[in-house]
Amino acid sequence: MSLTKILTFVFLAIAIGIAYYLFDRIKYSIEEEERIAAIEAQVIDKLKYIRDAQLLYKEANGQYTSDWNKLISFLDTGELYIVQRREITTLLDYGAEETTIEIDTLGSIPVRDTLYHTPIYNSFKIENIASIPHSGQKFELFADKISRNNVEVDVFEVVDIAPVNPERRGEESIKGPLRVGSRTEVTTGGNWE
DSSP, rough: HHHHHHHHHHHHHHHHHHHHHHHHHHHHHHHHHHHHHHHHHHHHHHHHHHHHHHHHHHHHHSSSOOOOOHHHHHHOOOOEEEEEEEEEEEOTTTHHHHHHEEEEEEEEEEEEHHTTSGGGGTOOGGGGTTTTTTTOOOOOEEEEEETTTTEEEEEEEEEEEOOOSGGGTTTTTTOOOOEOOOSSOOOOOOOOO
16 A cells, blocks of 8 residues: 555545544534523523512512512412592582592402413412522522612612633623622613513
8 A cells, every 4th residue: 555545645645534523523513502501591580580580579568578488488478458449529618629548358269269260371480489490509689778869779689600602601791690780770670681
């Protein structure tokens, strides 16, 4: 066999090896991106659920909570009151109007029934609300009051402290970890929206 044929087979083998390596790396990258996207979708669904739970908690208690046990207990056994509000306007003798507001409590419904009427929430277990999907850690939960224009406003924030996406890790990350709400702004939006 001539040296040219030997080199041709060697280079062909090297080219096949490099092609396989590149194909495998590209396939791995695509699969990893799909895995990260699927896990982040689960985290986002859970953050939406927690946001809805916090909004119901505030509706019933007048403020958000930073205690997972209180939120879980509220979701499990809490009640929301059905209230009817009526305004009665009466014309006074001198032409002015007087408005009287009457508020009647018509009954109550369990929080469970309020939150679980949406099919997306049927798969969530209340006792696992604090757990970050695929990490075994708990979301960071914060609730407090901040001052805006000399008015005390309730705020809450829930943060994924164990992001699966490397672009969301660390202090210098551009995207930052997935979160809903804010410690410093009056919002209940998520940073993925």
